[in-house]
Amino acid sequence: VKGADPRCASLKSMLDLQNLISDLWFAPYRRYRKNDSSGFEHVFVGEEKRGKITGLHNWVQFYLEEKKGNIDYLGWVGKQDSDYSDDVNLVTVKFAWADDDGEVEEKPMSTILCGSTVEFEMAILTLVFLAGNQEGDNEFTLGSERVSVKCYPQNVRYGGPKIGTAYLEIA
Numbered sequence: 001v002k003g004a005d006p007r008c009a010s011l012k013s014m015l016d017l018q019n020l021i022s023d024l025w026f027a028p029y030r031r032y033r034k035n036d037s038s039g040f041e042h043v044f045v046g047e048e049k050r051g052k053i054t055g056l057h058n059w060v061q062f063y064l065e066e067k068k069g070n071i072d073y074l075g076w077v078g079k080q081d082s083d084y085s086d087d088v089n090l091v092t093v094k095f096a097w098a099d100d101d102g103e104v105e106e107k108p109m110s111t112i113l114c115g116s117t118v119e120f121e122m123a124i125l126t127l128v129f130l131a132g133n134q135e136g137d138n139e140f141t142l143g144s145e146r147v148s149v150k151c152y153p154q155n156v157r158y159g160g161p162k163i164g165t166a167y168l169e170i171a
Contacts, residue, residue, distance in 0.1 A: 023162065053107040057111060059112045090169070126163075129166055
């Protein structure tokens, strides 16, 4: 694929692909301190950096945190999915999160693909990161919606870039 991540050319087996995916998503890297983040933590769990909530683009984590009373949903913002007749919807929300530091921080906007599986999201985000633009927009049609996957790498000292963030939004 033209523009594909050069690491794809060296894949010779399923194990090579598994190792690459593990490295992209789960290998710890430095945002502010040694090994303080990973792509999975940022995208699927959410994290705080310098007093601001970043990431948290997964409806399962959002649901679990809201169920525990840690997330206060503050409404929809920005562009929303136009077809709510199906089981999966892309929403943009605002929320406050009482995370692990005892303070409540507000995230003014986060896009979440509600109703999908973590496996689907990891697959589509990985595919776009490896075969698309790693520094911005990647537009395509998902169901009846025109969507964009935003990708940004986390460059590290050794090896290729890791997933810094990747998420879907309405194009």
